[in-house]
Amino acid sequence: xxEKPSLALTxxxxxxxxxxxxxxxxxxEAGRWxxxxxxxxxxxxxxxxxHTTQEKAGAPPSDAIxxxxxxxxxxxxxxxxxGEDAARWLVKDGYMEVVRGTGxxxxxxxxxxxxxxxxxxxTPAEVKGNSQGRxxxxxxxxxxxxxxVLDSFQNDTYPDxxxxxxxxxxxxxxxxxxxPGQWQTYDIICLREKKGSDGKVIxxxxxxxxxxxxxxxxxxxxxxxxxxxxxQLQDHGxxxxxxxIWCRKLVVPPVKAxxx
Ligand code: MG
Numbered sequence: 001x002x003e004k005p006s007l008a009l010t011x012x013x014x015x016x017x018x019x020x021x022x023x024x025x026x027x028x029e030a031g032r033w034x035x036x037x038x039x040x041x042x043x044x045x046x047x048x049x050x051h052t053t054q055e056k057a058g059a060p061p062s063d064a065i066x067x068x069x070x071x072x073x074x075x076x077x078x079x080x081x082x083g084e085d086a087a088r089w090l091v092k093d094g095y096m097e098v099v100r101g102t103g104x105x106x107x108x109x110x111x112x113x114x115x116x117x118x119x120x121x122x123t124p125a126e127v128k129g130n131s132q133g134r135x136x137x138x139x140x141x142x143x144x145x146x147x148x149v150l151d152s153f154q155n156d157t158y159p160d161x162x163x164x165x166x167x168x169x170x171x172x173x174x175x176x177x178x179x180p181g182q183w184q185t186y187d188i189i190c191l192r193e194k195k196g197s198d199g200k201v202i203x204x205x206x207x208x209x210x211x212x213x214x215x216x217x218x219x220x221x222x223x224x225x226x227x228x229x230x231x232q233l234q235d236h237g238x239x240x241x242x243x244x245i246w247c248r249k250l251v252v253p254p255v256k257a258x259x260x
Contacts, residue, residue, distance in 0.1 A: 070094030125181025142229015
């Protein structure tokens with residue numbers, strides 16, 4: 001038998017229904033914030049990304065810059081001499097795939113400042129080769145080391161060459177790889193170097209990587225000195241696939257030491 005809610009609980013729940021977004025916060029909750037500060041610093045509301053499944057990429061968040069939605073490579077270019085040749089990778093069924101020998105490709109546009117990149121990748125279901133020869137590609141973001149893409153599922157190689165390593169710079173904290181033929185995600189947070197008014201560096205650039213939602217690189221100080229950059233995908237000769245590539249600009253104030 002269901003228990004009836006107590007009178008106190010009923011009154012409390014009832015009182016909540018009268019609160020709306022326009023109501024001022026109760027004094028006890030507002031704390032140190034003035035009304036003006038609350039209005040100035042209230043975080044923007046966005047629609048979060050849709051849930052990605054193996055079959056289907058999720059919808060990007062509402063404030064993302066879309067670089068690949070599965071339809072074409074119009075926002076990409078090859079990296080041949082002059083850097084203006086067309087990207088010649090295969091586009092099929094909502095993904096792009098490395099075509100061996102056509103070269104790495106890069107976004108036509110760059111992104112200024114701090115940002116969050118999202119992309120999904122899949123190494124061939126049919127396993128061929130080993131170590132660095134199995135499902136090798138990579139992600140290059142302006143001024144940062146390569147974020148390695150590799151089939152690292154039961155495929156040993158040197159530690160700073162595995163999936164989600166910063167190639168030959170930083171070993172991944174864990175190996176969060178899914179098996180060959182499965183879609184995997186990278187979320188990469190790039191914080192650019194920040195300087196004070198006197199020109200001195202007050203915060204070094206860093207890169208943070210989440211592989212399949214797991215932190216594998218955490219504020220690693222490697223690059224980020226350039227103020228902007230695009231994204232480059234590597235042709236390492238293996239038919240690795242990519243889909244759902246987007247970027248969000250971030251506004252991240254420098255971290256302050258206590259007392260500053
Ligand atoms: Mg690579």
